[in-house]
Structures are given as structure tokens and as C-alpha cells.
Amino acid sequence: MKSYYASFDAFPTSKGASTHICHSLQALSGIADKVDVYCLQGNNSAIDTRLAENVKIYPFFYENEAQNYLERARLFSEKVYYCTALSHEKGIGQFRDIWSGLGMIKQTHLKTVFEVNALTSVELPVRFPLLTPSLIAEIQNIELACLEACDHIVTPSAVTKKYLTQKFSIDREKISVIPNGAETISKKDKPIDLPAEYIVYFGALQPWQGLDVLLKSFRYLKDYESLNLVICSSVKEKAARPYHKLIEHLGIQDQVIFMYELEKDDLYAIIQHAKASVAPLKFGDRNVVQGCCPIKILESMACKTPIIAAELPVTKELLAEGEAYFFWPEDEQDLSRCIRFVLDNPGPANEKAENAFHRFQQQFTWDHHNEHLQKVYHNLM
Structure with missing residues (x-):
């Protein structure tokens, strides 16, 4: 079985999202023969070294830095679509956002998992306060399409599950709550440059x-x-x-x-x-x-x-x-x-x-x- 994983986010980085992606890929590498990862280019190689040999990362670069968020999102969706379409191996595609989802949900050789850590319609207005209500409504329509088309949904919080069932009328049985995690950490010496x-x-x-x-x-x-x-x-x-x-x-x-x-x-x-x-x-x-x-x-x-x-x-x-x-x-x-x-x-x-x-x-x-x-x-x- 082949696994496809997509995220419209940089990987690897020092952010918590990158930590979550890393451990999800470790989980998938244990049950899939191959794991193809489509993401934005990261800036921290430390996490990458912990991935199994059967995990292959395909980072996406933007040739035109002047492109706005929606233009970049569209290009990323196209990348995910064409990359997954070129591979005819049956498998499971997991995506972290709607832009990745648009590239996967119509692939007939894939079953899909929507990993809902955050919703674009909620987070994007914080970054771009001048977004119009009509654009936010359009984004919510894309979210609904991805939620309905995927085969299963995983989310780290019961609060998020409640929101998906109430806002989008998604069947509760279709959603699994899987909390984030942390590593078991050995005792470390106090850094000498820190205050008492x-x-x-x-x-x-x-x-x-x-x-x-x-x-x-x-x-x-x-x-x-x-x-x-x-x-x-x-x-x-x-x-x-x-x-x-x-x-x-x-x-x-x-x-x-x-x-x-x-x-x-x-x-x-x-x-x-x-x-x-x-x-x-x-x-x-x-x-x-x-x-x-x-x-x-x-x-x-x-x-x-x-x-x-x-x-x-x-x-x-x-x-x-x-x-x-x-x-x-x-x-x-x-x-x-x-x-x-x-x-x-x-x-x-x-x-x-x-x-x-x-x-x-x-x-x-x-x-x-x-x-x-x-x-x-x-x-x-």
C-alpha cells in the first residue's frame, strides 16, 4: 500500500505543525510501502533526518515571490493533483488543508483522510483582516466539499469535532479524535546562559x-x-x-x-x-x-x-x-x-x-x- 501526504505548509521547520507532520509520517511509514510527501520547502533539516527511508519529500518552490496567497494555493493544489494522478498505485491520501484536499479528493485510486487541525475559513481572516464575506463563504464551500468527499476525518480536539458536526453537518462516526503528542524527554542540564x-x-x-x-x-x-x-x-x-x-x-x-x-x-x-x-x-x-x-x-x-x-x-x-x-x-x-x-x-x-x-x-x-x-x-x- 502506498501513502500520499500533502500539506500547504513548510516542512520541516521548528513549528509545532512540523512536529506533528513528522510523527504522522513516522506512523505512515510503518504501515505503507512508500510515503510520498508534498509540501512547501522547509528550512530546518533536523526533523528530516528522523524519517524512514521509504518516506520521500517533494518540496514545492514558488518561482514568483510576488504571487499572493490564493495564487500560491491554486498552484499547490495543481501540483498535488498532477503528482498523485501520475502515480496509479492505489493507496490512501492524507491532507492537512483544503488546498491539498482539492488535489486528492477526485483521484479514484485513492481513499482519502482529511486531517483537520485548522480550517482556512477560521484562520485566514486573522492573517488577512480585509477578506470579504463572499470569499470566506467560498472557502467554506471548499471545506464542505473536502469534508464530504473524503473517506475519513481525523482531528486532535473534541472541540474541533463538535464544530465540524454542527457547522458542516458531518456524521460524528466519520470523525476520529486523535490528540497530538510529545516525546519522552530525558533530563537535561540547565543552559549556562539562562537566569536563575x-x-x-x-x-x-x-x-x-x-x-x-x-x-x-x-x-x-x-x-x-x-x-x-x-x-x-x-x-x-x-x-x-x-x-x-x-x-x-x-x-x-x-x-x-x-x-x-x-x-x-x-x-x-x-x-x-x-x-x-x-x-x-x-x-x-x-x-x-x-x-x-x-x-x-x-x-x-x-x-x-x-x-x-x-x-x-x-x-x-x-x-x-x-x-x-x-x-x-x-x-x-x-x-x-x-x-x-x-x-x-x-x-x-x-x-x-x-x-x-x-x-x-x-x-x-x-x-x-x-x-x-x-x-x-x-x-x-
């Missing part, structure tokens, strides 16, 4: 992540003079410019340390030695309506680091009260209260971190994810 006392934020810097809320919470922590915030960005430095302006406005330049696109081992060492890891997700369609499964939370669980998270259905799917501290989303004062409690009560904080680690071992390793995904494939075959 710090909390950590890691991941991408989109507005819905809530990093600005975390920065503003430091206004209520001025009595912790030695406390620092280490921000490990999975994207390039230019994405942090708005946050640097906010940091200057708040007057906390001496307390904030930025790092960019770290290797996994370096990142894990920083997380393990932090006083707490913060996931300050905001309200909004992306987190509340569509749903998500933050890998930053799962990796923090695997690192045995105390977790402070915004109290949303997507975070309560992963953590219970005895496993983390929760604050009301977008309330920087409530967030500062949680940070203060962790700093002042290391014993209970570490106990919650230990409880979260045990839950990670029981439910959220990448082996768990891969076994569930392989089961979906066996059922389709």
Missing part, C-alpha cells in the same frame, strides 16, 4: 497565542525583581517586532529574553528548568469555536514543568485541576496570580507537574497518536 529564575513561553507568535497577555502580567509582578521571561519563538525574529514594542512600553526590557527557532534538545533543556511554562491562549474563534490541541502543553507535561494555562475547553481536554494552574483567558492580573502562586509554592507546583507527566505517559505520547492513526488506515484498507 524564569518562566517560559514557547511556540509561534500569532495573536491568538496570547503572548501579549503574558507580557502585560509582568506589571503585577514587579516585586519579583529576579524573575525573567524566556520566549522561545518557533518563527523568525521579524515576527517578534510588535512584541518588542510592547516590551519597551511596559518597561520590562531587562526581564525578557528572546530565542528563535531552537533545536528540540535546546528547547527542552530550557523548558525543564523553568519555574513554569505558560500557555496564555486567548478567546476567539480559532481557540474556542474551531478548537486546537497545543503541542506546547503536551511538551511541557513531558518535561515535568509546572503548567499555567488559559482556562478553555481545549486546555481542559488535556489537563485537570490537579495537573495545572488555570487562569481566566486574557486576564493578565489573574495570570500574574497563578505565576505568583507557582513561585511562592514550589512543592504543590511540582506535584501538579508530576501528575501531568503521568497523564502524558498514559495518553499523550506520540506512540499513542501513531497507533490511533494507523488504526484509521487499517480500517480504510
Whole structure:
């Protein structure tokens, strides 16, 4: 059996999406004779070296950098269509987005799996606020076509499954919830260039992540003079410019340390030695309506680091009260209260971190994810 995997996203990179893609490909390489991957060109070769020999990546380059998003999406759909059409080997095609899906759903030699981590109609208006309602409606029609035409749907969150059944009237039995995972992480030495006392934020810097809320919470922590915030960005430095302006406005330049696109081992060492890891997700369609499964939370669980998270259905799917501290989303004062409690009560904080680690071992390793995904494939075959 041959597997085809497509994503209108760069791979490999240091982003969480790339981590998810990597482990999905590991799962597919264990049950398929060949795995062909169609994606945008990545910029980090470290993940690529962990893939099996039967996984072949076909990166897509754009000759004209001036093309807009929709033009690029159309070209990528055409690439996926022609590449999968040229191969007459029967198999299963898995796609992460509607642009990849348009290239697969009409291939008669493929059964298809729509991996819904995010929906274009929800995420694109955040990137491009001037999109017209008619264009968003057209995108939703494409989403519906992909959801109805595919043979099965996998998604990492029960919130997302609920949205698909209510918004698009998809049969619940057609959707499998397979949470993201994390690696089992060995104990690492503390990096010598880090401050003695710090909390950590890691991941991408989109507005819905809530990093600005975390920065503003430091206004209520001025009595912790030695406390620092280490921000490990999975994207390039230019994405942090708005946050640097906010940091200057708040007057906390001496307390904030930025790092960019770290290797996994370096990142894990920083997380393990932090006083707490913060996931300050905001309200909004992306987190509340569509749903998500933050890998930053799962990796923090695997690192045995105390977790402070915004109290949303997507975070309560992963953590219970005895496993983390929760604050009301977008309330920087409530967030500062949680940070203060962790700093002042290391014993209970570490106990919650230990409880979260045990839950990670029981439910959220990448082996768990891969076994569930392989089961979906066996059922389709």
C-alpha cells in the first residue's frame, strides 16, 4: 500500500505543525510501502533526518515571490493533483488543508483522510483582516466539499469535532479524535546562559497565542525583581517586532529574553528548568469555536514543568485541576496570580507537574497518536 501526504505548509521547520507532520509520517511509514510527501520547502533539516527511508519529500518552490496567497494555493493544489494522478498505485491520501484536499479528493485510486487541525475559513481572516464575506463563504464551500468527499476525518480536539458536526453537518462516526503528542524527554542540564529564575513561553507568535497577555502580567509582578521571561519563538525574529514594542512600553526590557527557532534538545533543556511554562491562549474563534490541541502543553507535561494555562475547553481536554494552574483567558492580573502562586509554592507546583507527566505517559505520547492513526488506515484498507 502506498501513502500520499500533502500539506500547504513548510516542512520541516521548528513549528509545532512540523512536529506533528513528522510523527504522522513516522506512523505512515510503518504501515505503507512508500510515503510520498508534498509540501512547501522547509528550512530546518533536523526533523528530516528522523524519517524512514521509504518516506520521500517533494518540496514545492514558488518561482514568483510576488504571487499572493490564493495564487500560491491554486498552484499547490495543481501540483498535488498532477503528482498523485501520475502515480496509479492505489493507496490512501492524507491532507492537512483544503488546498491539498482539492488535489486528492477526485483521484479514484485513492481513499482519502482529511486531517483537520485548522480550517482556512477560521484562520485566514486573522492573517488577512480585509477578506470579504463572499470569499470566506467560498472557502467554506471548499471545506464542505473536502469534508464530504473524503473517506475519513481525523482531528486532535473534541472541540474541533463538535464544530465540524454542527457547522458542516458531518456524521460524528466519520470523525476520529486523535490528540497530538510529545516525546519522552530525558533530563537535561540547565543552559549556562539562562537566569536563575524564569518562566517560559514557547511556540509561534500569532495573536491568538496570547503572548501579549503574558507580557502585560509582568506589571503585577514587579516585586519579583529576579524573575525573567524566556520566549522561545518557533518563527523568525521579524515576527517578534510588535512584541518588542510592547516590551519597551511596559518597561520590562531587562526581564525578557528572546530565542528563535531552537533545536528540540535546546528547547527542552530550557523548558525543564523553568519555574513554569505558560500557555496564555486567548478567546476567539480559532481557540474556542474551531478548537486546537497545543503541542506546547503536551511538551511541557513531558518535561515535568509546572503548567499555567488559559482556562478553555481545549486546555481542559488535556489537563485537570490537579495537573495545572488555570487562569481566566486574557486576564493578565489573574495570570500574574497563578505565576505568583507557582513561585511562592514550589512543592504543590511540582506535584501538579508530576501528575501531568503521568497523564502524558498514559495518553499523550506520540506512540499513542501513531497507533490511533494507523488504526484509521487499517480500517480504510
